[in-house]
Each structure stands twice: as C-alpha cells, then as structure tokens.
Amino acid sequence: MACFLVPAAEAVITTVVYYGMKSKGKNPKQMNVQYDRTQFNCDKKSEETEKVSFAKKLKWLNNMLWGGSALLAFEHVWHGEVVPWFPFLTNAANSADAAEMLHEMSTAGVSMAVVISAVWLGMVAVSSVIEKRTPKAQPSEG
Amino acid sequence: MTLLTTVFAAIICTIVWYNSSKARELKIGVLCLMYWGASLMWLIDAVFEYAELHEEFFTPAPLDMLNDLYLGLSVAALGLIIWLVIVLYKDPKGVVKSVLFHKKN
Numbered sequence: 001m002a003c004f005l006v007p008a009a010e011a012v013i014t015t016v017v018y019y020g021m022k023s024k025g026k027n028p029k030q031m032n033v034q035y036d037r038t039q040f041n042c043d044k045k046s047e048e049t050e051k052v053s054f055a056k057k058l059k060w061l062n063n064m065l066w067g068g069s070a071l072l073a074f075e076h077v078w079h080g081e082v083v084p085w086f087p088f089l090t091n092a093a094n095s096a097d098a099a100e101m102l103h104e105m106s107t108a109g110v111s112m113a114v115v116i117s118a119v120w121l122g123m124v125a126v127s128s129v130i131e132k133r134t135p136k137a138q139p140s141e142g
Numbered sequence: 143m144t145l146l147t148t149v150f151a152a153i154i155c156t157i158v159w160y161n162s163s164k165a166r167e168l169k170i171g172v173l174c175l176m177y178w179g180a181s182l183m184w185l186i187d188a189v190f191e192y193a194e195l196h197e198e199f200f201t202p203a204p205l206d207m208l209n210d211l212y213l214g215l216s217v218a219a220l221g222l223i224i225w226l227v228i229v230l231y232k233d234p235k236g237v238v239k240s241v242l243f244h245k246k247n
Contacts, residue, residue, distance in 0.1 A: 007183065060175055067176025068183045070224065071217050075144065078213055108190045112183045119182060 001081055001091050001101040004072035006109030007116060011065035018062055021055045051131050061120040068116065143207050145184040147214025151221065152177035167234055173225040180217065 076082040081090055091097035155174040158165045192199045202210070233239055 003187070004183065007179075063172050063175035064179030064182070066179075067172075067221065067224070068179025068181075071148070071176065071180035071221060072183050074217060074220050075213060078216070108186055111190075112186045115186055116179060116182050119178075 001104045002076070002089050003104055003109035003112060004069045004076065006105055007065050007113045008069040008073075010113045010117070011062060011069055014058060014062050014065060018055060018058045021058070052127060057120075057124050057127065060123060061117070064116050064120065065113075068112075143202075143210030144214040144217065145181065145188050147211060147218060148177055148181045148184060151218045152181050168229055169225070169232065169234060172228055173221060176221050176224065177218075180221070 073082060082088060083090055087093060089101065091101040152174060155170060155177055159170045159174050162170075188199075230238055
C-alpha cells in the first residue's frame with residue numbers, strides 16, 4: 001500500500017547525513033594500503049589501494065534505499081495504489097483504509113528498512129574485515 | 143514472480159560488476175545496489191504475504207504470474223533507465239562532455 005515510504009524516509013535521512021559528511025570534509029578519510037596480489041592469484045606482485053571511506057559505504061545504503069523505494073513505488077503505481085492526484089495514496093482517502101495502510105507501513109515498511117540496514121551493516125562489517133586483513137603500506141622515503 | 147525477476151537481475155548485474163572493470167567504470171555497482179535493495183524489499187513483502195496466505199502463496203494463478211512477470215520485467219527496465227540517466231549525468235568517461243565540446247566548435 002505505502003510500505004515503500006518507510007525506506008524512502010530512511011533514505012532521506014541517510015542522504016542528509018551523507019551530504020553533511022561530505023560538506024564537513026570527512027569524505028577523503030582514506031588510507032593507502034598495500035597488498036600482495038600473488039595471494040589472490042593475480043599477475044602483479046603488489047599494488048597500492050585505498051581504504052573505502054565511511055561516506056562511500058553510506059552511499060551503498062543510499063543506493064539500496066533509494067533504488068528499492070523507487071522500484072517499489074513503480075509497483076504501487078502499477079497496482080493503482082499511488083496516483084498523481086491528492087491525496088496520492090488511494091488508501092488515504094478514508095479512515096478505515098488509512099488505518100490499514102499505516103498498519104502495513106509499521107509492519108512491512110519498518111521490516112524493509114530494518115532488513116536493508118542490517119544487510120548494509122553486514123556489508124560494512126565484511127569490508128572492514130577485508131581492510132584489516134590487508135597489510136598497510138610501508139611509508140615511502142622522501 | 144516480481145521478486146524472482148528482480149533477484150535474477152541483481153545476480154546478473156553482480157556477476158557483470160565482478161567480472162568487468164569497464165562495467166565498474168560505468169557505475170554498474172549503483173544498478174546492483176538498486177536491484178538488491180528492491181529484491182530485499184520484495185522479499186519482506188513476500189514473507190508477509192506468505193504469513194497471510196500460507197500454501198496458497200506458492201500456487202498463484204497463471205494470469206497473476208504472467209502479470210507479475212510483466213511487472214518484474216518493467217521494473218528491471220525502469221532500473222536500467224535510472225542507471226542510464228545516472229551514467230549520462232555523471233559521464234564517467236567524458237563522452238557527453240566531448241560530444242558537447244565538439245558541437246560547440
């Protein structure tokens with residue numbers, strides 16, 4: 001009915017946080033690390049790489065939330081639950097349908113936001129483990 | 143069916159993202175995350191629907207399946223259009239800029 005509004009609301013918050021971090025200059029918090037590519041069956045012996053900043057990781061969450069909400073909104077338009085005229089949600093027209101819609105938002109909508117956030121936390125945790133496993137670069141002379 | 147279509151789109155995109163550096167340059171990761179986000183949302187939707195319908199959930203009417211497949215393919219197409227707009231706007235290879243620059247001269 002309108003479950004996509006909950007992840008969309010979360011997306012607005014995370015986008016504000018992302019741009020706040022970007023404007024405060026927290027984005028370039030990157031660290032040069034060096035890893036042995038022979039460990040990964042690659043051609044070169046070693047290569048320098050950069051640690052992924054938290055702002056970039058937050059963008060993963062933004063993309064999942066905005067993308068998912070946009071595609072789900074399209075599905076709601078397809079089923080006639082979202083319309084281009086006021087009140088935009090067909091179930092918001094009367095109080096009985098509105099109550100059902102709010103119930104769905106508080107159950108399915110909140111679950112969607114929680115699951116996407118949990119998956120993102122998992123992605124951040126895995127990337128942190130990979131970054132910790134990668135040996136840091138030796139400081140170069142001069 | 144919509145969930146399945148989106149999951150397959152997400153898997154294909156992820157394989158392309160992993161294999162192709164050219165695709166990564168074209169920000170296919172954004173498309174991957176969009177499809178995975180939508181897949182997770184439809185998964186939750188499916189869980190709630192299953193809780194309501196139980197075994198009926200696994201035996202949809204053929205016409206409903208066809209409609210859901212049509213919707214799933216439309217959703218995949220919409221995702222591709224959004225990604226295309228992002229690529230053209232961000233212009234990671236400078237193609238749009240170079241075309242506009244040549245037109246001015």
